[in-house]
Structure formats: C-alpha cells, structure tokens
Amino acid sequence: MEYKIHLRESFFDCLTQFTESEQKLIFRKIEYLKMDDVNRPRSLRFKKVQGTDDFYEGSVSMGIRLIFMRIEDRIYITEVGRHDIFKKY
DSSP: OOOEEEEOHHHHHHHTTSOHHHHHHHHHHHHHHTSOTTTSOGGGOOEEOTTOSSEEEEESSSSEEEEEEEETTEEEEEEEEEGGGGGGO
16 A cells, blocks of 8 residues: 655655755655555654654654654654654654
8 A cells, every 4th residue: 555645744844954955855755654664664754743642753864854644544744853853743
C-alpha cells in the first residue's frame, strides 16, 4: 500500500527556516514516507513521538526531523524542524 501525503500549512511555515538544499532533502525523504512499511528505507527511523498517542517522527538527517500523523492510508505532515522540535510535545 502506498500512503497519500498531506502537507499541512504549519509544515510550510516551518520549511522557511531551511536552506534550499535542506528543503530538497526534506522533500526527497517525504517521498520515502509514501512507501509501504516493508519497503520504506530504515534511514527514516520512523517511530512514535514519546508521550503522544497520535504523532510520529521521521529523520530527514541527523539534525532534521519530520513530525506527522498516520491515519489509515494517509500521512499528515504537520512540522519539520531541528532536533529541538520535540520540546513542543
């Protein structure tokens, strides 16, 4: 099953803090999120955000994280940020 990606407005607000090359990397990793769980590269290190029931994180790089919700066949990407993004949760 391939997931459908939905980018929230809050994601685009966060995206402006990154350079053009970092933004390209972010969108490349988002393409990987579309893949089913078996074929998705392990480099995303996909896991639940500790202390939440609905949010997941994925690694873009060692310092950049995606925050998203997964509901059935849809992934809603809400934020992207540096590692300190988790202070919100």
